[in-house]
Amino acid sequence: MEKLCDNLEECGLPSALEMVGDRWSFMILRATFNGLCHFEEFLNVLGIARNILANRLSRLVEDGIMQREQMADDRRKVEYRLTEKGVDLLPALLALRQWGEKYGLGVPSNPVLADRRDNLAIAPIRIHAADGREIGWHELQWRDKSELGKQG
Amino acid sequence: MEKLCDNLEECGLPSALEMVGDRWSFMILRATFNGLCHFEEFLNVLGIARNILANRLSRLVEDGIMQREQMADDRRKVEYRLTEKGVDLLPALLALRQWGEKYGLGVPSNPVLADRRDNLAIAPIRIHAADGREIGWHELQWRDKSELGKQG
DNA sequence: ATAACTAGATTGCAACTTGCAACTGGAAAT
């Protein structure tokens, strides 16, 4: 494996980590993917401190990952919902969860995301080549964009 | 989307985040995937403080994500290498990086991982159904393991 | 041997972040 890509300026990872790279953001997102959307719900389910939750939620909203909506019928209530940008974090979240399940947790995760169509659990998140083949680390190499072949 | 899976005991995400859920671990892993393996290299490339780097490396080693090998020829030198467990974090890392590239960073990431075989950049990390179909959030539902259909 | 060099790790201190609990303030319910 060549020693390339030591260039932090041209990597999306730092910006991603700045937004969701702390202990709680992913847990909040997970809860949101499970349908939670109220402050007190997050509080009860996650066991996070109030101030930290408030801080993280407002950061997630600031970063456009969630949106904050005041309810019309009961204006005390606020709902936090995922934006498209937030929903797009699902693959990363699932990849992490599956990894944690494989290596960290003794027990299989439950419940699990299933395809509505066939009611089967989703496949593990994997790396795929441009043509869809599944592909592993040893079959990969770092390439400068300019050196890439052109898609057929 | 049903409100299930509020059960933190049966979810791999918390254990994953405990191991790699801080600002630096992923950056260290990224550097490792790029071929770096020495303390001073990480230090120079990442701009991390010495003590934090030492702390994170030893945690990654403790957690079995990296292994620490003393070099036989020059026994001052130590190399940090990914274990299989560490390599298995690549999908999660790439999913995050791709997300950061799409939403955070203005610029496309570079360099990029390419298939050795066809020299094309890898596909975006996505969610796939059991049969390999690509599948989105709205086509998914949380299911208890016991309620899943059986694989044909 | 001694001195200088290197990679890796440790220590001390200041700045920031976290967690807990008590409190505020507006909005419904009684």
Add this chain to the structure above:
DNA sequence: ATTTCCAGTTGCAAGTTGCAATCTAGTTAT
């Protein structure tokens, strides 16, 4: 009018982070 509820803020103690200087073990040079 009072109580309860939801969301969020404030104050303070404890923990974590970042930086600089220092330490240690093994390596090369004299």
